[in-house]
Amino acid sequence: MGDLVRVGVRVRVWVGGVALGVVAAGLGVRAVASGDFAKYAGDALYTVLVLTLVVLVAPRVRPVVAAGSALAFSWAVEVFQLSGVPAELAVHSTVARLVLGTSFNAPDLFWYAIGAVVGWAVHRAVRARGRERQALGTVS
Template identity: 65%
Template sequence: MTLGSGTRYRAADPVRTTRLVAAAAAVLTVGAGLALRAVADGDVAKYGGDALYTVLLLALVVLAAPRLTPLTAAATALAASWAIEFLQLTDIPAELSERSVVARLVLGSTFNAPDLFWYATGAAAGWLVHTAVNSSRPHQEPARR
């Protein structure tokens, strides 16, 4: 597109924009999780953290694959959360968690059935936000060359 002065104007790349929003969402989600741990304890902190874990995974999924629909991104994040939770039925996460703080944060150590519900809650919340963000942004035609 050319503006009146002959200056070429190029619309923002929607994939790049989606990735930037997803990266910001990931950072905000980690901040929200840390803030939750600072102000709450017990079930509120634990289950809120579970929901935020899936929201973080959703943001990372969108960062890696920005063209996914909100439903597909949320389903992928939920499937990953559930897979990790069910992996805790084996000894693998517990053994890795003993050796690494990162493994403990990512994999946990013990299976807890209520976590499955809170992961679904996080996926639903993330899906709602992702859908709202997608619908609020104007859809642009790809640039012609």
């Protein structure tokens, strides 16, 4: 197996674990908190999860592109809620309710942006750390 393939697999496994951690954090927030804090933390974490999925699919994606893609997707899903289709799908599917939501809420757009900024900052820092380790020869 070539070095690039090995690194790509390692990154995907690591990012997959991060994605599971983000899901656990979202479920944990909902389990221990309520009200606006839980709702808006969930919104931000939704965008962070989308960002991790973007990185899972494209491990070499630049942080700004991953964050922008995640934010665009999150906003698109929120605006799609204006059509009523997600609410109808949610009646029949818990997965649809979790992925698409049910009703438009303008403040969600702001919290998705917060999630994108946090995800961008973490992605950028992790990527810089990886490059630093690679430059020092500590990554095989």
